[in-house]
Amino acid sequence: MGNKRGKFITFEGIDGAGKSSHIAGVADLLGKHGLRVVTTREPGGTPLGEKLRELLLNEPMHLETEAMLMFAARREHLAQVIEPALARGDWVLCDRFSDASYAYQGGGRGLDKQKLAALEQWVHGHLQADLTLLFDLPPAVAGERIAAQARKLDRFEQERADFHSRVRQAYLERAQSAPRRIQVINADQPQADIKKLVEESVITHCL
Numbered sequence: 001m002g003n004k005r006g007k008f009i010t011f012e013g014i015d016g017a018g019k020s021s022h023i024a025g026v027a028d029l030l031g032k033h034g035l036r037v038v039t040t041r042e043p044g045g046t047p048l049g050e051k052l053r054e055l056l057l058n059e060p061m062h063l064e065t066e067a068m069l070m071f072a073a074r075r076e077h078l079a080q081v082i083e084p085a086l087a088r089g090d091w092v093l094c095d096r097f098s099d100a101s102y103a104y105q106g107g108g109r110g111l112d113k114q115k116l117a118a119l120e121q122w123v124h125g126h127l128q129a130d131l132t133l134l135f136d137l138p139p140a141v142a143g144e145r146i147a148a149q150a151r152k153l154d155r156f157e158q159e160r161a162d163f164h165s166r167v168r169q170a171y172l173e174r175a176q177s178a179p180r181r182i183q184v185i186n187a188d189q190p191q192a193d194i195k196k197l198v199e200e201s202v203i204t205h206c207l
Helices: 021-032 047-056 065-087 097-107 113-122 139-148 161-177 191-206
Strands: 006-015 037-041 089-094 131-136 182-186
Touching: 006 021, 006 097, 021 037, 021 047, 021 089, 021 191, 037 191, 047 065, 065 089, 065 097, 065 113, 097 113, 097 161, 131 161, 139 161, 161 182, 182 191
Parallel strands: 006 089, 006 131, 037 089, 131 182
Antiparallel strands: none
């Protein structure tokens, strides 16, 4: 592939929307097209990022601390994983990116969007995803899915229903502001139908 830059695809949605299960499917699709794929996640993706993830998901903290730690982990992630992979010509599939900060810290927690925009500009003003797949689902349905998993919940998953409603709304507003980049996928339907929509989006916008 030479030095041709790879593509960057991000997967977003409220907790329980099922986005993570579709990343492997997209990786498989791209692999069949002879592309090299790196799959990663946020917060996390690097040894430092995974340590910050543990703190972010489990330790109570001020909302501005939360936002800055998210972007600190993101800066490390970009430097160590995302940017080198794209430069090699690999495609990067990332479970959450900055849209999640606007949704969770902005919509959910109420942090001033100008502060988030400043952090975004500082950390990756030069880079946006080529495609973002937003898995949209009513919070009540997402909550049922999470409950069915019978596992320990992180502090975001433990938030009340109105928090998750604000997160969802912030995601949808973000999608309206960037309609070419963000493709909204109705995640409240059979997995096979969602998979078809996801693959069609990737083929249409990236291949």
